[in-house]
Amino acid sequence: MYKLRNKGIALILMVVFLFVAAGCGKGGQMSRNGEEDVIKLGFLGAKTGSVANYGIPAEKGMKLAIEELNAKGGILGKKVEGIYEDNKGDSAEIASIATKYITRDKVVAMVGDPCTGLTKVAADIAQKNGVVLFSPGATGPGVVEIGDYVFRNTLLDVFAVPAVVDWMMNEKGWKNFAVITSLNNGYSTALTPVFKDAINKKGGKIVLEDSINDGETDFTAQVTKLKKSGADVLVFTGYYTEAALIMNEVKKQNFDICLVGGDGLYGQDLAKLGKDAVEEKVIFYCGFSSDQPSPETEAFLKKYREKYKEEPDMFSAQYYDAVMILAKAMEDAKSTDPKVFKNELAKLKDYPGVSGRTTFLPSREPVKSPVCLITIKDGKFKLLDKIEVNV
């Protein structure tokens, strides 16, 4: 009898908990709906899971931007409110969140996601429901093609890579390239053809093509081949962990080669894992660097450091910019209706953001300039060069 009662109590508790949980959700919802003069922006990004590294600083950047807007009196006199759900980097999850933002929270725009695949899932839903989606991170193809409500503001590989290849051939005099792809990494498999295209177009020679998988730790075979291939430089299109391990192996086999890659290499662990093997040997491009800042970036850096006591990264800067660009479009259009301000958004030209200058092409693809080339010095990211991009 005692046992049975215990079980009964537990069951009742559980049911009560669930109902309370559901009730809270609803109650909060209603009170929020009551305030008509609030502009809501939905955050898309992962705060847990394997891509949380991108989402956590992104959320901080967005919060900072919204705080600043509200301090200035909001947009068109209305307060701005951010809603921050965690999508765990999961496509089913982001679809539910996007639907929730649109139908329950009634957001006017969503900011995110950092990953291309997830952005497409959310963009589809945004387009169908007439809500603006602004991704400050999706670099892959086929995003803005989804429709006229979909925007992004990030350094696109198709614009950056030719400039970087140009820099490698003309500034550094590297002519023979080795290209290594990480096969189970979508970012890498998409970036490799872009690099190969640019190298072939500029008259470089690819002497070695090889592949690895994310999560592998032994790259002896690939590096041995690399050593024999006579390449001047290694182009690696994957993420920072594998890049560091490859450079460790290069150091072990005792030869001299630089590794060049995309902003997938932008992770603090690169220096921690690679130590002196990556010192001034790894070069990657990205749209944001806290070295030699423009006045806008300087101001952003100051505020961010003050608020969070840490360094911002590319994602925090680009989410910050995204919110500010959305605010500007709404103010220029004098409307918070996505149908109206999306047209104003598409006209953006030479916007001086904290992550560089942005212009939207007629296709709504962003062109960001300059491209920052970053290397590692004394275990820290250091700006190596800035390349202007012209389209």
Place this chain on the structure above:
Amino acid sequence: MDAWFMQHIDAYYLRIMVLIGINIILALGLNLVTGVTGQLSMGHAGFMSIGAYTAAILTLHYGVSFIGALIAGALMAAFFGFLIGIPTLRLEGDYLAIVTIGFAEIIRVFFLNFEPGGKAVGLYGMQQFTTFSLVMVIVIVVTLLNVKLLNSRYGRALYAIRENEIAAEACGINTTRMKVAAFTVGAFLAGLSGGLYSHYMGYIAPQDFGFMRSIEILNMVVLGGMGSIPGTIIGAAILTVLPEMLRIVADYRLLFYGALLVILMIFRPNGIMGDIRVYDLRKRWQTKEVETCSKS
């Protein structure tokens, strides 16, 4: 029909309900293998991905109609279930679990390198053919067929295998054949739900069907109660709704989710409906009524 639903039900709720439906089909398939027949399979997501990719590629690249693609995806998954079942179902317990994990990994890595499947980037652009009413119809049909199957001679044979394989064999049940059949049907249902999933989400990638997804499906079956059809349905519904409900605790969501699972398994170690049979409930209900009648 669907237009009516769209008008009267919040799109967010509708989406969750469709996902519940897809998960019910998925879990009923695994229930047949793990719950009823007692063969621990931890690679159910592998079959789901076969169905999802087959259906998606057929509608995207070959212009096959959605229903045709759905059936083709399910049949493809069933075929692989059959293929894998023949050699592996001679194994038992932990060994089978490891083999199925391995198999699901093979499928995942295959799709990572499969050109028509978009490699690691995944497939994108499937039209949203999957509707709420379609999913509900399929759920009802699958549930009815499941009930019918479990009450038939074959169903009893499957239960017998779970309870005692040697005794079952002594009774004249061809255990390997029955196990392969259960595995094939389970894979068929997984393939079916995969096809529905891919045409609901419009985007699939190999990482959607990883090991964690398999575990999630197994959770639904175990939480609901091994071998119980209403239990499996409840388990699938709870595990789909719970993460959404827990959004209010924001950053601690996954912590609460885990804690609730632990609590549930402590108080109902056989799953929610594990030791309750609908038949018994009905009987108890009837006897109670008789009692009140006699008292008054």
